[in-house]
Amino acid sequence: MFQRPIIVAAVGCSMACDDAIGLHLASSLDDGTVLSEAGMDMPSGILEFRRWEDADSLTVAQELLECEKPVFLIDCANMGLEGGASRTFDPDSLRCHSSSVSCHGFGMAEALELAATLGFNLPVRIFGVQPFDCSPSLEMTPEMMACYDRVLLECCTALNAFLLELNLCASQSP
Amino acid sequence: MAQGKTYSIDVKHVTRVEGHGRIIIDTKEGVVENVKLSITEANRFFENFVKGMKPHEVPWIISRICGICCVGHQMASTMAVENAVGIEISPQTRLLRKLLTESQFLQSHVLHVYFLAVPDFVGAPSVLPLAQSHPDVVKRALRLKKLANDYTAVFGGRTLHPMANTLKGWRQLPNLDAIAQLRERLLAAVPDLEETLKIVETLTIPPYERETEYVSLKHPDEYALYDGEIYSSDTKSTLPIDQYLSATNEFTVPHSTTKWSKWNRDSYFAGALARVNNNFDQLRPEAQEAAERLGFKAPSFNPYMNNVAQVIEIIHCAYNSLAMMDEVLDKGLVKEDISYTPTAGRGVGATEVPRGILYHDYTFDDQARCVAGNAIIPTSQNVNNIEQDMKAFVPQMLPKMSQEELTLHMEMLLRAYDPCISCSVHMLDVEYR
Numbered sequence: 382m383f384q385r386p387i388i389v390a391a392v393g394c395s396m397a398c399d400d401a402i403g404l405h406l407a408s409s410l411d412d413g414t415v416l417s418e419a420g421m422d423m424p425s426g427i428l429e430f431r432r433w434e435d436a437d438s439l440t441v442a443q444e445l446l447e448c449e450k451p452v453f454l455i456d457c458a459n460m461g462l463e464g465g466a467s468r469t470f471d472p473d474s475l476r477c478h479s480s481s482v483s484c485h486g487f488g489m490a491e492a493l494e495l496a497a498t499l500g501f502n503l504p505v506r507i508f509g510v511q512p513f514d515c516s517p518s519l520e521m522t523p524e525m526m527a528c529y530d531r532v533l534l535e536c537c538t539a540l541n542a543f544l545l546e547l548n549l550c551a552s553q554s555p
Numbered sequence: 556m557a558q559g560k561t562y563s564i565d566v567k568h569v570t571r572v573e574g575h576g577r578i579i580i581d582t583k584e585g586v587v588e589n590v591k592l593s594i595t596e597a598n599r600f601f602e603n604f605v606k607g608m609k610p611h612e613v614p615w616i617i618s619r620i621c622g623i624c625c626v627g628h629q630m631a632s633t634m635a636v637e638n639a640v641g642i643e644i645s646p647q648t649r650l651l652r653k654l655l656t657e658s659q660f661l662q663s664h665v666l667h668v669y670f671l672a673v674p675d676f677v678g679a680p681s682v683l684p685l686a687q688s689h690p691d692v693v694k695r696a697l698r699l700k701k702l703a704n705d706y707t708a709v710f711g712g713r714t715l716h717p718m719a720n721t722l723k724g725w726r727q728l729p730n731l732d733a734i735a736q737l738r739e740r741l742l743a744a745v746p747d748l749e750e751t752l753k754i755v756e757t758l759t760i761p762p763y764e765r766e767t768e769y770v771s772l773k774h775p776d777e778y779a780l781y782d783g784e785i786y787s788s789d790t791k792s793t794l795p796i797d798q799y800l801s802a803t804n805e806f807t808v809p810h811s812t813t814k815w816s817k818w819n820r821d822s823y824f825a826g827a828l829a830r831v832n833n834n835f836d837q838l839r840p841e842a843q844e845a846a847e848r849l850g851f852k853a854p855s856f857n858p859y860m861n862n863v864a865q866v867i868e869i870i871h872c873a874y875n876s877l878a879m880m881d882e883v884l885d886k887g888l889v890k891e892d893i894s895y896t897p898t899a900g901r902g903v904g905a906t907e908v909p910r911g912i913l914y915h916d917y918t919f920d921d922q923a924r925c926v927a928g929n930a931i932i933p934t935s936q937n938v939n940n941i942e943q944d945m946k947a948f949v950p951q952m953l954p955k956m957s958q959e960e961l962t963l964h965m966e967m968l969l970r971a972y973d974p975c976i977s978c979s980v981h982m983l984d985v986e987y988r
Contacts, residue, residue, distance in 0.1 A: 435714045439670070440704055443697040477683070491683065498686040499694055 387547065388448050389540070390431045392441065392456040392489075399464075399512030399525045403455035404434060406510070406536050419537040421544075438492035445496035451504040453543050455536060456489065458509030465528040469539040470507040472497070506543040508536050560585045560953060564962050576974065578965050580949055587949050592942040592969065594811040602928035605917070610636045610897050611722045613917060613925055618716060620930070623666070623975060625716045626659035626707065627908030628930070630781065631915040637722055638797075638902030639917055642895055647888065648724040653781045654879050655710045655720060656906065657872040660780065661703035663909035664827075664865040664872075667973045668755075669696035672862045675967045676758040692754060695747050702744055706876070709733045723893040731884060738880040741873060748873055752845055755866050761964055764856040765947045767940055768820045769829035770802065772907050778837040778871060779830070780907045786833050788854065789819040796905035799914045803931050815939040816931070822939040825911025826972060827864035828855060842871035858944050861971045865909070897923030910973050911936055934974045941972055 391407030394400045409415050411430045416423070433444055445452060460468055475490035493505060510532055513522040521529075564580040581589035601620045605613045613636050618629040630652055637644065644652075669692070670682045679685040686693040704714040710729050711717020719727050772783030773793055784793035785802045794802055805814040817823065831838065831846070835853035838846070846853070846867045851860060901918040911933025918927040945965060952961050 437704070437715070439666070439697055439700050440714075443701040446694070446697065494683060495686055495693070495697075498683065499690050499697075 386427050386429045387451040387453060387544070388429050388431055389453045389455065390433050390444070390448075392433050392436060392454060394435055396517060396519060398514045398516050398518040399510075399521050400457045400515045401521060402457045402510045402512065402525060402532070403508075404432060405521065405529070406455050406508075406533055407432065409533050410536065410540070415533065416537060419534065419541070421537060421541055423544075427544075438487045438489065439495075441489065441492040442496040442499070445493070445501045445505070446499055449503070451543075451547055452506075453540055454505060454507045456507065456509055457512045457515065458489075458507075460509055460511050462511040464511055464513035464522075464524055465532060466511045467532055467535045467539075468509050468511075469542070470509060472505050472507065475507075504543070504547060506539065508539045560958075562958050564958065564965070566962060566966060576969060578945070578962075578969065580945075580961070580965065582949075582953060585953065587946075587953060590942065590945045590949050591810050592938055592945060594813040594938060602930060605925050605928050608925045610640050610917075610919060610923060610925070611895070613928070614721070615718065617915070617928070617930065621932075621975060622715060623663050624659065624908040624910070624913065624932075626655050626711065627906055627913050628915070629717070629720060630656055630906040631904040631908075631913045631930075632917070633720060633722060634782065634904030634906065635902045635915040635917050636904075638904060639900040639919055640722075640895065640898045640902070640923070641900065642723050644723060645891055647886075647891065649781070650879060650882065651710060651725060651729070651888075652720065654876060654883070655707065655717065656781045657876045657879070658703060658706035658710060660868060660872045660909055661876075662700065662707060663973075664869045665696060665699045665703055667909070668751075668862055668865050668869070669693070669699075671973070672967075672970055673754070673758070675963070675970065695750055699744060699747055699751070702740055706737055706741070709737050721893060722895055724891040726893065728888045728890060729883075731888065734880055734883055738877060738884070741877055741880070744873070748870060751866060751869065752848055755849055755863060758862075760857065760863065761859045761967065762857065763859065763944075763948045763951065765858070765944055766856040767943070768818060768823035769832045769854065770818060770823045770825050770912065770936070771830040771833045772905060772912055773834060774837075778834050778839070778875070780872075782906060785905065785912065787819055787823075788829070788833055796914070797903040799903060799905060799916070799931070803914065803936060805931065805935070811938065813935045813938055814931075816936040817939060822943045823936065824858070824940050825933045825936045826861055827868050827909070828858065828861040829911065830907060831855075831864040831867055838867065839871045839874045841874045842867050845870040858941075858968060859971045861973070865973070899923060901927075908933060910934055910975055932975065934972075937972050937974065941969055941974070944968055 389407055389410060391403040393403040395404055407430055433441060472493045477490045477494040513524045561583050566578040577593040579591040579593060601617055605616050608616060614629045614632040617632045618625045620628055674681055674685050707717060708714045712719035719725050769788035771786055772779035773786035774783035784795055786793045802818050803816045805816055807814055832854040849863050851863050899919050899921045904915045906913055913933060914931040916929040917925055920926045952964055
């Protein structure tokens with residue numbers, strides 16, 4: 382247990398409303414009290430927090446290649462769910478488009494595939510949150526703020542499950 | 556043999572470009588009957604978004620038009636607004652803007668050359684299979700791309716849509732320690748640049764030429780990227796940027812929602828090839844040496860060589876950036892007064908972006924509110940020339956290529972121009988009833 386740290390990486394844009402949800406969730410997790418309240422006591426240093434703010438897909442691929450650690454990635458994601466809903470993904474479940482119509486279509490799935498092809502073979506888990514709105518704004522929507530505590534708890538649960546899978550966490554349930 | 560070749564090529568979605576373009580070719584019994592580059596993206600309304608805005612707000616809004624050339628749109632619009640309200644910038648601000656500009660060239664050219672163009676030359680449908688067949692190449696590309704992104708962030712405050720630049724200067728100056736670290740990383744990337752040259756040396760460029768008019772900015776003292784006057788290879792003379800409408804002469808065609816341009820001929824070429832052709836002697840020595848290694852001899856009339864010209868500019872920008880960073884580190888940076896008095900007026904800005912000259916033009920009323928805006932981007936200048944190239948090359952290619960080869964070469968031709976199709980679709984004005 383606690384043999385090596387993992388990266389908790391936040392992706393998103395702090396100036397695009399709910400697109401910043403990953404950045405906010407990671408900041409909350411970085412405050413140890415949140416994890417402690419969720420029953421996830423762990424020595425400091427087990428989680429390394431990174432802000433990959435505004436990172437394009439190619440940069441995400443490069444960051445993965447550089448980090449050489451398991452990654453728990455938190456991002457806003459359009460998943461066709463109700464706003465504020467969350468879902469945890471394994472990279473294998475994402476559909477990669479090898480010949481997108483334009484490079485606008487080169488997204489997270491392609492970034493993960495590219496990194497994997499280039500030798501990044503460590504576990505990755507993606508925690509996605511469905512936005513209500515991604516219009517330019519420094520604030521998240523009131524709807525997202527209203528469900529923030531619930532989403533944060535779901536994020537803790539997903540992180541805990543990932544740590545258990547990696548045999549890195551003492552807690553069985555957050 | 557061309558004789559008997561009757562088919563229709565319809566590439567409805569050309570991949571690995573910014574935005575969506577369609578190539579249509581019809582041949583009948585070996586005769587080319589129809590060649591069209593069709594752009595059917597919806598119009599953009601950014602020139603109307605900025606109406607009613609204050610002068611300093613315009614560059615921040617208008618630069619959102621593009622996620623690739625956001626720096627260039629910010630530079631051109633800032634320059635235009637400054638000219639409109641009578642602001643002159645300091646040498647420090649000009650230097651910082653040149654650095655920010657070159658960071659964008661590195662970002663964009665690395666993206667285009669490695670991720671969009673190179674797969675064509677090695678027979679890969681996209682960068683993903685390329686990563687399997689040439690992992691070291693793609694790893695190098697990712698390193699260079701991230702370095703270029705970080706370069707923009709150091710000088711502009713953000714990787715994408717930087718906010719540090721404003722009218723007259725910088726809202727928050729770059730950190731000198733960060734510049735020093737960036738300089739070391741850029742210096743450490745020289746081996747990656749060398750490997751880039753080695754890769755490009757091995758590529759076989761299709762040998763098709765069509766002489767056209769090459770239009771770029773020209774500056775008396777330096778390789779023009781940030782500013783200059785409009786230069787034509789036909790007239791071998793320059794035009795002040797406020798006369799840009801005489802150089803662009805926009806018009807419409809039925810099969811394209813983007814406007815087309817022409818100047819002294821039916822069409823002209825803007826972009827890396829035009830710049831390197833027109834300003835070769837002002838390239839840094841390292842870039843001129845790279846050109847020689849890559850078999851580039853100015854002027855080149857081969858549009859496929861635009862990719863090679865982009866690599867030459869990568870070398871130029873890398874070494875020029877090192878020199879400019881040294882200048883910043885030697886002189887230091889001083890906080891400057893960026894207050895200004897909003898006034899009425901009209902101003903034009905023109906800067907080179909990776910794909911060619913970008914023009915912005917704004918008018919402010921007595922309340923210093925924007926009442927008119929116009930942006931002419933390089934792709935809307937180039938689409939006409941791309942179609943003219945296609946019309947010239949298809950009859951040459953038809954006798955010796957299969958339908959699949961011809962299709963690939965047409966897609967490669969379009970990609971060679973590195974078109975930003977989404978941004979090329981504009982309307983100058985919208986009338987709401």
